[in-house]
Amino acid sequence: MTEQTAPKSPVTTEQFTNEIKEQLKYAQGITVEQATDADIYVAASLAVRRHLVDSWATTQKDMVNGGTKAVGYLSAEFLMGKQLRNALLNLGMLAEFDDAVKALGHDPQLVVDSEYEPGLGNGGLGRLAACFIDSLASLGVPAFGYGIQYKYGIFKQEFDAEGKQVERPDYWLANEEPWGHIDYNRSQKVNFGGQVVEEDGKKVWKPAWSVRAVPVDYMVPGYKSGRVNTLRLWSAKSYDEFDLLTFNKSEYLDAVKPQVEAENISKILYPEDSTPQGKRLRLEQQYFFVAASIHDAIRVFYPGQDKPDLTTFPNKITFQLNDTHPVIGIPELMRVLIDEYGYDWDTAWDITTKTFNYTCHTLLPEALEVWPARLIGELLPRHLEIINEINDHFLEELKGLTRDKERINRMRIVTEGDDPQVRMAYLATAGGSHVNGVAELHSQLLKDVTLRDFSDLFPKKFTNVTNGVTPRRFIRLANPRLSNLITEGLGTDKWLSDLDLLQGLVPLADDPEFVKKFAEVKHANKVAFANFAKDRYGFEANPDTMFNTMVKRLHEYKRQSLKILALIARYAAIKNGTINVDDVLPRTVFFGAKAAPGYYMAKLTIQLINNVARVVNNDPDVKGKLAVHFPANYNVRLAQHLIPATELDEQISQAGKEASGTGNMKFALNGALTVGTLDGANVEIREKVGADNFFLFGMTVDEVEDLYEKGYDPAKYYEADPRLKMAIDMISNGAFSDGDRNTYAPLVADWLTKDYFMTLADFTSYADIQYEIEDLYRDQDAWNRKAILNVANTGYFSSDRSIEDYLERIWHTGPLA
Numbered sequence: 147m148t149e150q151t152a153p154k155s156p157v158t159t160e161q162f163t164n165e166i167k168e169q170l171k172y173a174q175g176i177t178v179e180q181a182t183d184a185d186i187y188v189a190a191s192l193a194v195r196r197h198l199v200d201s202w203a204t205t206q207k208d209m210v211n212g213g214t215k216a217v218g219y220l221s222a223e224f225l226m227g228k229q230l231r232n233a234l235l236n237l238g239m240l241a242e243f244d245d246a247v248k249a250l251g252h253d254p255q256l257v258v259d260s261e262y263e264p265g266l267g268n269g270g271l272g273r274l275a276a277c278f279i280d281s282l283a284s285l286g287v288p289a290f291g292y293g294i295q296y297k298y299g300i301f302k303q304e305f306d307a308e309g310k311q312v313e314r315p316d317y318w319l320a321n322e323e324p325w326g327h328i329d330y331n332r333s334q335k336v337n338f339g340g341q342v343v344e345e346d347g348k349k350v351w352k353p354a355w356s357v358r359a360v361p362v363d364y365m366v367p368g369y370k371s372g373r374v375n376t377l378r379l380w381s382a383k384s385y386d387e388f389d390l391l392t393f394n395k396s397e398y399l400d401a402v403k404p405q406v407e408a409e410n411i412s413k414i415l416y417p418e419d420s421t422p423q424g425k426r427l428r429l430e431q432q433y434f435f436v437a438a439s440i441h442d443a444i445r446v447f448y449p450g451q452d453k454p455d456l457t458t459f460p461n462k463i464t465f466q467l468n469d470t471h472p473v474i475g476i477p478e479l480m481r482v483l484i485d486e487y488g489y490d491w492d493t494a495w496d497i498t499t500k501t502f503n504y505t506c507h508t509l510l511p512e513a514l515e516v517w518p519a520r521l522i523g524e525l526l527p528r529h530l531e532i533i534n535e536i537n538d539h540f541l542e543e544l545k546g547l548t549r550d551k552e553r554i555n556r557m558r559i560v561t562e563g564d565d566p567q568v569r570m571a572y573l574a575t576a577g578g579s580h581v582n583g584v585a586e587l588h589s590q591l592l593k594d595v596t597l598r599d600f601s602d603l604f605p606k607k608f609t610n611v612t613n614g615v616t617p618r619r620f621i622r623l624a625n626p627r628l629s630n631l632i633t634e635g636l637g638t639d640k641w642l643s644d645l646d647l648l649q650g651l652v653p654l655a656d657d658p659e660f661v662k663k664f665a666e667v668k669h670a671n672k673v674a675f676a677n678f679a680k681d682r683y684g685f686e687a688n689p690d691t692m693f694n695t696m697v698k699r700l701h702e703y704k705r706q707s708l709k710i711l712a713l714i715a716r717y718a719a720i721k722n723g724t725i726n727v728d729d730v731l732p733r734t735v736f737f738g739a740k741a742a743p744g745y746y747m748a749k750l751t752i753q754l755i756n757n758v759a760r761v762v763n764n765d766p767d768v769k770g771k772l773a774v775h776f777p778a779n780y781n782v783r784l785a786q787h788l789i790p791a792t793e794l795d796e797q798i799s800q801a802g803k804e805a806s807g808t809g810n811m812k813f814a815l816n817g818a819l820t821v822g823t824l825d826g827a828n829v830e831i832r833e834k835v836g837a838d839n840f841f842l843f844g845m846t847v848d849e850v851e852d853l854y855e856k857g858y859d860p861a862k863y864y865e866a867d868p869r870l871k872m873a874i875d876m877i878s879n880g881a882f883s884d885g886d887r888n889t890y891a892p893l894v895a896d897w898l899t900k901d902y903f904m905t906l907a908d909f910t911s912y913a914d915i916q917y918e919i920e921d922l923y924r925d926q927d928a929w930n931r932k933a934i935l936n937v938a939n940t941g942y943f944s945s946d947r948s949i950e951d952y953l954e955r956i957w958h959t960g961p962l963a
């Protein structure tokens with residue numbers, strides 16, 4: 147008998163069928179006969195929402211009335227993925243939904259597929275925010291996710307005939323969107339521009355223009371906690387302050403210009419990942435959502451109070467700054483406390499520093515945001531004054547801690563000179579209680595390198611919280627077959643809310659019966675993915691080959707180039723007979739990656755991958771041995787399909803560059819083995835699963851540093867390994883550009899002369915470890931044993947554990963009573 151602890155459905159199938167019919171009739175005005183899959187989707191979603199509303203209301207009431215401090219997760223990105231099935235899972239209604247939809251004559255899968263995925267994030271950082279709010283709700287911790295409801299999410303990626311990336315707008319809000327509740331009655335005014343004047347000895351900001359921030363609320367249901375939190379995404383609307391003068395002169399378009407500009411603020415997600423923006427509109431977005439959120443929190447926690455005692459604010463809510471994007475919240479809270487509520491500087495600073503904490507998500511110095519003081523002064527003149535004052539106070543404080551003038555100078559929040567710059571990471575570190583990195587290695591490097599001066603002088607501020615992923619979406623929903631097997635193996639489904647229980651699978655890795663079942667699950671997932679791919683993308687993937695996947699944003703530091711070079715080398719070796727065709731282990735390689743629209747090298751790499759795929763897949767010499775597929779528009783949905791089908795996952799960034807990675811966790815939890823470097827959370831994954839169950843290659847952080855110092859000459863590596871030389875020469879000679887030698891010349895030139903991320907230096911060890919991988923794969927039982935050990939030993943990477951670490955180390959709060 148297996149113990150079933152999953153939530154029990156609040157409705158029978160019959161009741162739910164009737165509820166869907168009611169929604170169709172009363173909310174949509176559609177008969178059952180007329181209803182399309184998309185209509186059923188909307189009706190079912192509205193019906194599901196109704197089952198969450200009561201818990202949502204109680205959670206909010208308990209949060210405001212109880213003494214438990216809430217968490218405000220401030221994030222410019224929330225990459226939520228589809229909502230319907232997640233809500234159904236948490237309500238225990240998956241089966242009732244399927245049956246009700248069938249009773250209405252529809253296919254549940256098609257109904258679920260008609261949900262349009264909101265792409266309100268770029269990659270790992272945005273998806274992490276979504277996992278975190280899921281875990282907060284599941285642990286019963288009162289929380290708000292605060293962000294922006296962009297009208298256009300991350301672009302839709304297509305490939306043109308030459309294999310180049312083409313970006314199309316993702317106008318997701320053009321579709322029915324039953325999950326967000328827009329609440330015009332709780333809007334906030336956000337001001338910009340103008341100047342600061344002195345009135346009665348007080349600073350008064352006279353803004354030039356304002357935007358109305360309207361909250362759109364999404365319910366965030368917890369798994370089994372009975373709690374439903376709120377994701378509050380702000381949408382920018384203009385005030386109806388029409389410029390009559392201009393209008394009367396019949397210049398209608400000019401008259402509405404300010405309105406149009408105001409609404410532009412929440413129009414589009416910046417499609418950059420791990421790169422800085424430095425754009426005025428981006429700063430406007432940041433201030434827009436942070437200012438609205440801070441005012442919202444005061445409204446929520448001090449209802450109806452004109453003169454609230456805001457010294458208690460840090461006991462009501464703790465704000466987590468998700469990277470530097472919301473850091474303008476620090477001077478904003480200072481301004482609110484001083485200018486709007488009359489607190490003195492020291493009291494305001496005490497409240498502010500107790501309220502904020504900062505998570506850094508990068509190691510690339512260029513990805514730490516820096517804003518020109520001039521720009522801040524134009525948009526937020528009062529904030530610039532406050533930032534300068536924070537800087538002055540901070541420098542004073544430093545003088546009390548060290549005599550090292552150079553160090554003090556290095557730590558300036560606002561740089562000196564004609565064009566001073568505001569370093570947002572420094573502002574966050576000075577203005578918050580805690581700073582954390584997102585994996586052990588990352589947090590160590592933050593202390594040793596990126597924020598070294600700060601960690602030397604304020605060691606207690608620094609801590610680590612290793613990232614995690616939600617097992618509800620990334621195991622239970624994505625991989626029902628494996629979920630059932632885990633439940634069978636453990637004799638309980640409790641692991642979904644206590645992922646450490648996966649440890650109980652360790653002995654089963656040596657049980658031939660269990661190994662066989664595991665292999666069947668993986669194979670069934672591969673077949674399912676092949677069917678999905680055929681249907682959705684039109685390519686054939688052979689489930690009897692090894693499924694090898696590299697999915698993540700396209701970035702030079704992540705080194706998709708290393709994968710493609712090794713793949714070309716393998717292709718060449720089969721072609722020229724260096725390897726006997728019969729000895730080749732059949733492999734299907736999947737790529738998924740979007741490149742930032744302005745990132746030339748990344749886009750060229752996408753083009754190269756597509757053309758390698760075209761050549762390889764059409765070459766009869768390697769048919770059945772090697773295939774390459776690059777489905778366009780990698781997103782959460784594709785991740786949920788591809789990850790469960792993958793056997794070998796690639797995490798091959800240059801050591802010291804990937805802060806954590808979270809894809810690595812999702813793959814291991816779904817029983818893929820990883821080939822990876824000692825970077826980010828790979829280090830901890832390898833520790834947990836055991837060195838024998840992880841394919842490690844490449845230089846370490848120290849070796850990378852040494853090589854930079856000694857002077858790195860990539861051409862040497864090109865000359866030294868004939869496989870690498872062959873691969874690069876093929877590209878240069880036009881093998882993947884119809885004979886044209888120029889197409890990829892910029893890539894080749896970069897590899898041979900700069901190769902900043904040392905792809906060439908790691909090539910040999912990467913190519914060599916493929917033999918080890920293939921040898922193991924030939925022994926399917928041995929492979930599956932290791933895959934099971936990966937599942938069993940990675941329960942640590944649940945986002946529930948991450949949140950527990952945040953609660954203990956940083957937030958100092960817990961579940962509602």
Ligand code: GL2
Pocket residue numbers: 268269270271272274419420421507508584613804805806807808826
């Ligand atoms: C990232 C890091 O690059 C990635 O390693 C990390 O796992 C995530 C979440 O912490 O954050 N930083 C970043 O700007 N993006 C990331 O994915 N976009």
